[in-house]
Amino acid sequence: MLSVRDAEATILNAVQPLDNQRDIEFVDLLTAQNRILATPIISSLDFPHWDNSAMDGFAVRYADVQQARTDKPIILEVVEEIPAGYQPQVTIKPGQAARIFTGAMMPAGADSVIMQENTHQQENRVFILAAPQPQEFVRHKGDFYQAGKELLPAGIILTASEIAVLAAAQRDQVGVFRRPRVAIFSSGDELVMPEEPLQPGQIVDSNQYALATLVRELGGEVLLLGIIKDDPTALKEIIDYAIANADIVLSSGGVSVGKYDYIDSTLESLGAKIHFRAVQMRPGKPLTFATFPNLLYFGLPGNPVAALVTCWRFVQPTMKKLAGLAKGWEGKFLKVRSHSQLNSNGKMETYIWGKLHLINGVYEFRKAEGNDSSGNLINLAQTNALAILPVGKTLVYPREEVLVLQL
Known part of the structure; x- marks a missing residue:
């Protein structure tokens, strides 16, 4: 029986993350929420794209206004108004200024912005009432990011902030890892589906619903295989099918030491490598972990709480690593x-x-x-x-x- 720590290490060491060439798909940016980025993003754009103003005010030459104060204002000629999205047409010369708004492109010749609260405008003249700092309120081209460098690394979850960055970089599609495919079935003659009449001695199979929900919450694609009776032949057929169609199999029940617990023997007959059959934990002691060349198998306990606890503890980090998450797999x-x-x-x-x-x-x-x-x-x-x-x-x-x- 393995300790929880050793069991986790055994499982994670067996996980081979999805391949960023073979297991990639391209999705529209608006459908990329919570997907995992498969390749690094490099942009050909600088951020900001050009020098721009961080404030509503006036674009000026620092040399013209460095002595300005309330009792001795500097008076400049306003030669242009520059709203956001407009390309300046005038070069600012000594004694001149341009009315400018937040986000607007800086005109040639200007190197600083005076916030409007420190000015007073009369027609085409502006009175500068306080000296700015050199380069004040100017966001320079490439201050935030320089073209050609890595903008976003591979292996991160795309949330609102990353999707905003991708949109700003004009990436309307993005390469993400495909969703891991997880086959789920329950084992036991006593189990029935929720819509079936419940007979004495029977139990409603809640595990499939809980596990499917958890897998979807983790970004997986669910393949529901139903309830399999305690029959070695039926189990072998369904596990053989899962091997060919999934990355992970979650079965619940049939992994204890009872007369009708056939999961482990069936796995052995199919050539699985069984790494362990029990973990020193409660609930969740009867847990089988096995591997095939391209598949991870979790034989979960049949008790519903034990099944979920073992999934939270072991399956959750497994799915995160398999799905291509670069770090942060652990709970x-x-x-x-x-x-x-x-x-x-x-x-x-x-x-x-x-x-x-x-x-x-x-x-x-x-x-x-x-x-x-x-x-x-x-x-x-x-x-x-x-x-x-x-x-x-x-x-x-x-x-x-x-x-x-x-x-």
């Missing part, structure tokens, strides 16, 4: 104050689900109310964090610090 771990008393038998790394609250600027973890059985899906609703008690830790008192995985 977000925080040390926070516990509002609740947390208990463990100390034999397993224990995950307790609940909620993080921000109280007076300090995060606090509150355990979900009710029974914390790994079969109790009900109190998992609205969970946004898992408190983690390491092996050997049996008790966390209220107000004591605890490590949490933020979801």
